[in-house]
Amino acid sequence: MKQISLRMGLLALLACGLFAAGVSQAVAQDAAATFKAKCAMCHGADGKGGKMGTRDFASAEVKAETDAQLAEIITKGKGKMPAYDGKLKDTEIKDLVTYIRSLAK
Numbered sequence: 001m002k003q004i005s006l007r008m009g010l011l012a013l014l015a016c017g018l019f020a021a022g023v024s025q026a027v028a029q030d031a032a033a034t035f036k037a038k039c040a041m042c043h044g045a046d047g048k049g050g051k052m053g054t055r056d057f058a059s060a061e062v063k064a065e066t067d068a069q070l071a072e073i074i075t076k077g078k079g080k081m082p083a084y085d086g087k088l089k090d091t092e093i094k095d096l097v098t099y100i101r102s103l104a105k
Contacts, residue, residue, distance in 0.1 A: 031095035032099060034088070038084070053080075058104040070097045
């Protein structure tokens with residue numbers, strides 16, 4: 001009986017892990033699509049910047065900013081960059097920050 005319970009527990013844990021992996025891939029794809037639609041035209045598809053004075057996401061300056069600072073820039077805008085408050089959900093902004101960090105690697 002103990003072995004059955006242990007096996008069921010391990011199976012449930014494995015199923016949760018597989019579900020979480022699938023969800024995180026979907027979130028990454030959504031963030032990539034949002035970046036492509038709203039950010040890439042100025043920041044470049046690879047986040048290297050250049051157009052209209054945008055910064056390279058791999059720069060030391062951007063890497064030094066906290067996730068909260070990046071989220072605030074996305075939310076409130078900066079310079080010529082428009083604010084996305086009310087246009088993107090908080091979760092979408094958080095996912096964009098994660099995606100931006102991935103471009104910096």
